[in-house]
Amino acid sequence: VSGSTIPILRPYTGAEEADAVRRVLESGWLGMGEVTREFERRVAALAGARNAVAVATGCAALHVALAACELGPGDEVIVPSLSFVGGVQAILAVGARPVFCEALPGSATLDVDDAARRVTPRTRAIMAVDYAGFPCALDEVAALAREHGLVVIEDGAHAFGSSYGGRPVGSIADVTAFSFDPVKSVTCGEGGALTTDDDDLAERARLCRNLGVGDDAASRQRVDRGWDYRTLVQGFRYQLSDLNAGIGLAQIDRFETFRRRKQELLSRYLARLKKTDALRPIAGDVGESFPFLCVVRVSGGKRDGVMRALAAEGISSSVHFPPNHLQPAFAAYASPLPVTERLYGELLTLPLYYGLRDDEVDRIAASVRTFVEAG
Numbered sequence: 001v002s003g004s005t006i007p008i009l010r011p012y013t014g015a016e017e018a019d020a021v022r023r024v025l026e027s028g029w030l031g032m033g034e035v036t037r038e039f040e041r042r043v044a045a046l047a048g049a050r051n052a053v054a055v056a057t058g059c060a061a062l063h064v065a066l067a068a069c070e071l072g073p074g075d076e077v078i079v080p081s082l083s084f085v086g087g088v089q090a091i092l093a094v095g096a097r098p099v100f101c102e103a104l105p106g107s108a109t110l111d112v113d114d115a116a117r118r119v120t121p122r123t124r125a126i127m128a129v130d131y132a133g134f135p136c137a138l139d140e141v142a143a144l145a146r147e148h149g150l151v152v153i154e155d156g157a158h159a160f161g162s163s164y165g166g167r168p169v170g171s172i173a174d175v176t177a178f179s180f181d182p183v184k185s186v187t188c189g190e191g192g193a194l195t196t197d198d199d200d201l202a203e204r205a206r207l208c209r210n211l212g213v214g215d216d217a218a219s220r221q222r223v224d225r226g227w228d229y230r231t232l233v234q235g236f237r238y239q240l241s242d243l244n245a246g247i248g249l250a251q252i253d254r255f256e257t258f259r260r261r262k263q264e265l266l267s268r269y270l271a272r273l274k275k276t277d278a279l280r281p282i283a284g285d286v287g288e289s290f291p292f293l294c295v296v297r298v299s300g301g302k303r304d305g306v307m308r309a310l311a312a313e314g315i316s317s318s319v320h321f322p323p324n325h326l327q328p329a330f331a332a333y334a335s336p337l338p339v340t341e342r343l344y345g346e347l348l349t350l351p352l353y354y355g356l357r358d359d360e361v362d363r364i365a366a367s368v369r370t371f372v373e374a375g
C-alpha cells in the first residue's frame with residue numbers, strides 16, 4: 001500500500017515561530033543582537049554550562065570549538081569515522097589531522113579502547129560524537145583525555161537536551177558543539193552553539209565567530225556602533241542572526257513538550273521492535289535523553305532490502321552515517337576500520353519527529369519486523 005511518504009525527520013514549527021520572526025522583523029534589527037544573547041542564555045541554562053556562544057550552524061560550532069582550543073597544523077584529533085562529515089571538515093579547516101577510530105556496534109559511538117590505541121605524541125584532542133540523542137561514553141573519554149592531556153570536544157549535535165549520568169550534555173566535555181539545523185529536535189531554521197565552562201575559551205570563540213573582531217557585544221550589536229574596529233585574530237563570519245535565534249527561542253519555550261513526545265515515540269518504537277538476532281535497536285536511556293533519531297541495526301545482509309520494502313510502502317529511511325574514512329576527500333587519512341564498515345551495512349534510521357503519529361509508529365514498526373523476518 002503506498003500512501004503519502006512519511007519522511008524520516010520533519011521540523012515542527014507553528015504560530016509561535018512565526019510570531020517570533022515577525023517581532024524581530026518589526027524591531028528593525030535582524031542580525032546578531034539581543035535576541036541572540038537571550039538564546040545563548042537559554043542554551044547555557046539547558047546545557048548546564050557557564051557560557052554558550054551561538055553561531056550560524058553546527059558545523060560552524062565545531063570549527064569555532066577547534067579554533068578556540070587552539071588546534072592547528074601538526075595536531076592530531078581522534079574522531080570516530082562513523083560521524084557527520086562536518087566534524088572532519090572542521091578538523092581540516094584548522095589545519096589539524098583527523099585520526100579515524102572505530103565505533104561500538106551497540107551504540108554507534110566511538111570505541112574508547114580503539115581510540116586509546118591511536119594516541120600518539122601529536123594527539124591533542126578527541127572529538128566525542130553523540131549519536132541519535134544518546135551521549136557517547138563521556139566518562140571513559142574523559143579518563144583517556146586526562147591520561148594523555150587531551151582536550152575533549154564533544155559533537156553534541158544529536159544530543160541537545162539529553163543528559164549523561166544526570167548531567168546535561170554541554171556541561172561535561174571541555175567544549176560541546178550543538179546544531180539547531182532544520183531537522184534537529186530544536187531548530188533555529190539554521191543555527192548552532194557551543195557551550196563551555198572555560199571563560200577564556202568562550203571569549204576566543206566569540207572572537208572567532210565575529211571575524212576576529214574584538215568587542216562583538218558592543219560593536220556589532222548596536223545600531224549606533226562606530227565605523228572603526230580592531231581585528232585581533234583569525235576569525236569567521238559565523239554569527240547567528242536574531243531572526244534565527246527568535247525561532248530557536250520559540251522552540252526552547254516548548255522544549256519539555258517536544259522532548260516528552262519524542263521520548264514517547266521512541267519508547268513506542270522500542271516496545272514494538274524487540275531485539276532479535278536480526279534486529280537490534282540502538283538506544284540508551286530514553287528517560288535521560290532527548291531522542292533525535294530512531295536507529296536499528298539490521299543484520300544478515302538484509303538492510304538494503306528492508307529500505308526498499310519500506311520505500312514501497314511510502315516510508316522513508318536513511319543511514320547515519322556513510323563513514324568518513326571511505327569518503328574520497330579523506331582518503332589520505334584512511335585505514336581499514338572493519339567494525340565501522342560492517343556497522344555501515346547494518347544501520348537503518350527510521351522516521352522520528354514531533355508530528356509523527358502513534359499509529360504511524362505502529363505501522364512502521366510492523367513493516368520493519370515483517371521485512372526483517374521475510375528478508
Ligand SMILES: Cc1ncc(COP(=O)(O)O)c(C=O)c1O
Pocket residue numbers: 057058059060083084086087129155157158178179180181191192
Ligand atoms: C553529528 C553531527 N555533527 C554536526 C552536524 C552539523 O550541524 P549543522 O547541520 O547545523 O551544520 C550534524 C548535522 O546533521 C551532525 O549530525
